[in-house]
Amino acid sequence: MPGLFSIFNTAKSGLFAQQTSINVTSHNIANAETEGYSRQRATLVTTTPYTMPSMNAATIAGQLGTGVTVASIDRIRDSFLDYQIRVENGVNGHYTAKDKYLSQVENVLNEPTDSGISSLMSEFFNSWQDLSSSPQNTSTVAQQAYQLTNDLNSVYSQLTSIKDNAKSEIKSAVVDINGMLTQISQLNQQIKDVKMSGNNPNDLMDSRDLLLDQLSEKFGISIDPRKYEGIDVTTSNSSIYGDADDNGAAPLISEGGSPLNIVQANDADNINVATFSCVTSITKKTDADGTTGKATYEVSYYKKGDTLSDDNKVTIYVSMTEEEADKLDTSRVLWANNEGTAYKVKDGKDASGKDAKVIDGSLNNNSTTVDSPISFNQLALFTPPSGELKGYVSVQNNVAEYQDELNRLAKSLAVSVNAIVSQSSTWVADNSGSPEGGINNFFVNGDTDGNNSEEDENNINAGNITVNIDILNDPSKIKIATKYDSNGNSLGTDTDSNRALAIAQLANSLMNIQSVTEDSSREDLIGDIFATKDTLNNVYAVGSVNGGSTLDNYFNNLVNKVGMHEEEAKKQVDYEATQLESFTQSRESTSGVSLDEEMTNLIQFQHCYQANAKMISTVDELLDVVINGLKR
Template sequence: MSGLYSTLNVAIRGMNSQQTAIDVTSHNIANANTDGYSRQRALMETTRPSTTSTGQLGTGVQVSSISRIRDTYLDYQVRTENGTMGLYQGREKFLTEVQSIFNEVSETGVSSMLSEVFKSWSSLSTSPESSNTRTVVAQKSKALTDQLNSTYNQLSKLKVNCQDVIQKDVVDINGMLDQINDLNQQVIGVKVGGNEPNDLMDKRDLLVDQLSSKFGITIDKKTLAGEDLKATDNVGGADPTKDLYLVKSNPNDAVSRFSYVSTIVPKIVPPATVASQKPGEAGSYDVTYYKNGDTSTDANKVTMTMDLTPEQYDSLDQGRVILADKKGYAIDKNGIRLAGNDSNKNPIPLTDISGSAIATGTSYELFEPKTGELNGYQSVQTDIDTYISDLNNMAKAIAYSVNAVHSGESDADKDTRKFFVNSTDGKEEEITAGNIAVNGDILNNVMLINAGKGSTPEAYDGSRALAISKLKDVKLNIQGIGTKTTRADLLKVNTFSNDTTLGVMMVNSTSDGMTISGDFTDIINRIADKTQYAQKTVTNNTTLLAGLEESRTSISGVSLDEEMANLIQFQHAYAANAKIISTVDELLDLIVNGLKK
């Protein structure tokens, strides 16, 4: 009797185990199209045998665990390539827009307009007495300045758009980190109960995959399947010897988050109505950031006053992401909260960026990863600033050289009839691509254009107009122009002397200079090179990631054919165990009821 009951128990265990395997297979089939799902397997093992006079006798089977099939090395490779892909996708997106802004494939591009301007001056030299040729010079020049203004403004708007994307990324990243932290704690709780939290770990891994496209991450596996998640390659002011923990198994609140810097405004000190310095210059700034990047309410707004050098201003302006504690308050490299109140509502002393204690500054830590979308958006802002600066330098070179020949003066202060001015105050100082304009007096009266040798516009020999047209071939020291460079500074390098052939003062070439059109072509070529490199890298990484994902899917993905084959196998095993139970039932009936006969 004990033998039959033992056989009955073996069959029951077998049925239960096969039922569990069928449940797992059913779960796999149901999640065949679920993102991030890893196929699961019921791992079976023999139960403890019983000892008989003839030796050990098996007692059946049991499911030891339900585990997911996952290759952690492939996960690491995918996440590394996700970071590279995110970096160059971000760069490609905005660099392609930069190319569209310059619009050099059309007749309305800056290159074409530059050529038209110099041609109009050449035409004026042959008909200096004609108001029509003078009008063409004025209008062609105005079209050029309008295009430079438009290009400058569009680049500036594109930079703002890029910063908006960074802000949205900061919100998304903080949200993902909070979700990963919650899942981490749930995983640990399930493991403490002795079970396998497969589905929870799949959700966590999917979020980590998505996060890896934002910036580089490192994962430390902990006991009970908990994970510590760190940011890698954090440069900027952060101490490279210290780990930047974003998720921790224990304690789970000693972690960093990110906040977004919305504005960097020169500080106005009463009774002044304007700041003493312009954006980008060394000085004191009011820096406003939103905790955790959430700009939906002013309750998240925090304003810090800090002293910045030009380099620090550019770094903060282009980076925009600062380290914060879990509540979103800015922290220094030691994790100490800044620019607000601590948990005891006590004001925190302010320090400058170097850490020295002063009354009007705040220490902060920029987050500047070396990979991922954030790096792509941060680095492309540097590119945009460079292109804007290059355009500004070119605008200065155009204005300074044309104005000098037009007036015969190397000193802008002595020039009473400038051809190009800045639209803000009608002067030559602080000309940029964004404000360069043709002198309004000349637009209203084209006969004020100086075309001949004489000092008055009425000199109709055309020599001065011809000299200006020849500026297209003059190599100017454009690469040496900066924000403070004046006309006199440029002409010290290029020199300004009398052209004996034309009889007017002329700007001379410098051996290491560039023509205006050559300088602009160089800008366009650099944009094209960077854009093409980003596009090629995205294409290559798409192929590489596809291969890695295919490898990972072959291991972790659900194959419906395989699952159906397994289902049939488990079905037959279940039926066979049921048959054993039926057979034992018949034997028991024979033994019990057969004795009556």
Template sequence: MSGLFGTFNIAKRGMFTQQKALDVTAHNIANANTDGYSRQRAKITTTRPFATPSIHNTAEPGQLGTGSQIAAIERIRDSFIDFQVRAESSILGQYSTREKFLSEVEGILNEPTDTGISNLMGEFYKAWQDLSKHPEGSNTRVVAAEKSASLANSINHTYGQLEKLKENSKELTRSAVAEVSALLDQIDKLNQEIMTVNVSGKMPNDLMDQRDMLLDEISSKFNIKIEKSNYEGINLKAEDSNLNMIKAVNNKTEVNRLSYVDSIDAKKDPSTGQYTGDIEVTYYKLGNKLSAENKVTVTLKMDPADQNEISRIKKELEDSRVIWTNVNGEPVDDNGVSLGTIDSVTGELNLDPTKSFNTSLFKPSKGELKGLMSINDDIQKYENDLNRLAKSLAWSVNAIHTKNIDKNDQILFFVNKDGGSEDDINASNIAVNPEIMKDVMKIFVGSSKESGESDNERALAIAGLKDTILMIQDIGSDIKTREDLIGVKGSNGFDTAPNEFFIKNNVKGMKMDAYFKNMVNKLGVDAQEANQTAKNQRKLLASFEESRLSISGVSEDEEMTNLIQFQHAYQANAKVIATIDELLDVVINGLKR
């Protein structure tokens, strides 16, 4: 209604409105340094005016207003910048992980240094060259044996350190999976609270800030896709998958999580060394190894005749180590179809024979998990390179050391210290024969067992391996034995003149020291790429975060200006009430006089 009491109500509403605006300003100032906080703004609108003129009310010059009100408390946020920040966070998570691990691999290889493999290979060749000059002496034999042992030990140690680093990457993968599960549970809980508050007509700004912080955090683990739903709820998926991780309508049967593959054991026939077709896989639900109830085992049955397929499936599992599971911990494919059921007593997964377990593998294209998966593959490649180097060294030296020696009298210079065959020598087990280390006079230096003191042909040939070109890169694929390398497949063989112990060059191969240097150079390029990409991503992400702060961050100067503005408006409304009070006093008490 109009009149003095109507004006009084307008001023009263104005005071309440300015007070609420002061509350919002005070909240902003209080959270000026709160991580993830988005500044809020009171949206002030007019209240419903007096009705239009009719036969029931008096016509007036204009539609008279009735004051102001707080229509909403808005959160100042730019969703497009949030999208950019999260997309770049995924890329940074991937390359910062690669940067860290590749830097550690560089430290393990320790090249170029006086104690690195390259330098020890040089000393190895030099020791054999010195032995060829003094074949009659025991001192040069001792040096040759010791330098050979030092090289073998260094290869062993390097391989062992790479294995430890690979185990570390696996543990970090498990930890990341467990962390993702915890983050998803928190986001899901906040999601439901936000919708509950929003249904009641209020805007849960602070809860939405908390949810956005968690979304920022999880985006560094892998690239995410957010779909907005009713009542400020969201559906959350991995960008590379169709499976729901968070669902606005809290239907648990449609929600999926990640689990960690702890071990992959591809069974082999000890007599043939071939895969039997059984791959035993153990995984832990949600990456939680603290409880035995979370452990699930499954045996994959494959065709033993298809050795390449078994090897491929095994490698895919080792490279990823993360699978999709439903709420029961059963693996699912990308359409959410369960691949089997878990026996509640034994904890074994009864796999559907028509399904492939590998369809449950989680393969993100970006993020920390992608970085860990790629680094595990990279480390395996470096280990394979070391294995080829160890095999080429052992096989070539052994070929020269045993050539033209009766089989009963042959002594391998390099052996498998684990007790396996020469064919199974690799970077982890290569060692100088203990017989030779005990008695260096068992080193064959000359052309035959009965050769004279000046005969140095065999030692000279081993020293000549420095310049020998071998098919090292084919070891493990086409070349699986010493005979393959120094024979038909390797196309090397022995020379006939002037020294029949020299191994012939194969122009399609490479020298051993060059092969190792190529490995180190590739590592350097990979590390530099990861370092530069991570550096660029940090700058780009910082610029996006600065843009987000310029929009959502609290400016204390701006808030102080608003504080003064709302304070003056509050005082003005109070003055209106005081004026109305005086006018009412005139009307009520003045009429008596």
């Protein structure tokens, strides 16, 4: 039956409930600046009323409450906002990585400046124009040509360094990612244990969500909730060898047919949880087969990207085309088991009957040999759907494209100048005496030992183009006259400089430079990509082709392309930053700690606490009247 003691207990429950609320408020205030913290709230509910309807229940005016209790301490979190932020994190990470490296490419090209390739190329052709009117100025031509080739070599080398740096970023990212996955898996199990005991692991869930936010910056992730607040995490697109809409792309699934998780709620030992490993070297061991175009490559990877110990190094042999080797070299990340040993895959079907790649064992040091390599299609190559990893991969592809265009430019310059110097549409050795002696190759391949051959000229690119050392040592050996004898002596007059004029006019010749290939010979190029013109003072010259471009215009188009890619990346970074800030503010308005609100709550809880204490004091006085007052 209700009485003073029941009122005493009711007030006591209020006192304890408000004390808990004050504790929660104190925790919120203490973590107001803690990254990833979500504000918490004590959820109060009434306790069971004093009497329930029954035959023996006392007849009173109604159910009397017995006080209040703390049902739970909940964190305030909006999972949809988390999803939006993680999607934006992936997109933002992608373009931030691209912007970081494309801005470096712009600095390397150094255009437009007086010391850039475009300016040096103009000065190079101007020096030939001056030479055509002043045949004694051969040293100026040699110097300008050397500066131009040096700059081409330097730009090419720096672009290669940018690609190498992006690969290093991938290796570092793999180590970070695997560390995050380990922490998330541990937190996942701790959260489940606490939840099964009947409590809310709010701080643990905040730590896990913060790691998920950071992981989503590396690549796109997909999260599936499970019992007891556990989660399964996988990539938002687990296809390999390309995006899902690429030809030949297929999703990667486990042997059981389910998607491959990188965090799994029902696997405390992480036995069935995938990780990532990183390829560190790719070395060609055999020549390409003439039928398949595939060669055998020695591929080394480190388990989980950990290069601190050679015990983690695994060497395998893979049969692949040059294009597949480039794809592996660019991406470098392999799906692996929980120990970091890369998976081997085979063709199969997913649950819906669509083509898929199914895990078919793992790749350790004993998996393959040079004589029996696995195929490229058996590698479980990870293709990031978004995030920093995708940015590092895509920027390597961009830089490789820029290098290819520089190579075409360098080869076009070398072949066209050499054709006029040697007066031949086919390669002619220096001092050959046929059709004439002397130096027939102005530009040569710097990767050789000095004895350049036709194959060496075919392999000229921006990284190895240089001026013939004989010309650098003695610029007077430059052929500028119309005819030379078999010993390389000029048969023209002292003012005969028709070859110099023909080379000077290359500046305005339209060439189909885009069609130049890596292994095309001078004979392939002259007359097809480069038009011939035989009417320039009886000197073999290079004319123009319809739809072609000049060397300078071609390079300027490359500079414009780099600028456009960088501008696009920068705009996307700005746009995604705005979107991310908007979503973050929305989440902060929901989950963030407002000191003004917490102070208001503190005052409210304090007054409630004081009121409950006053109620206990009042009941104490009433009990004193009952106990001591009845004696009188």
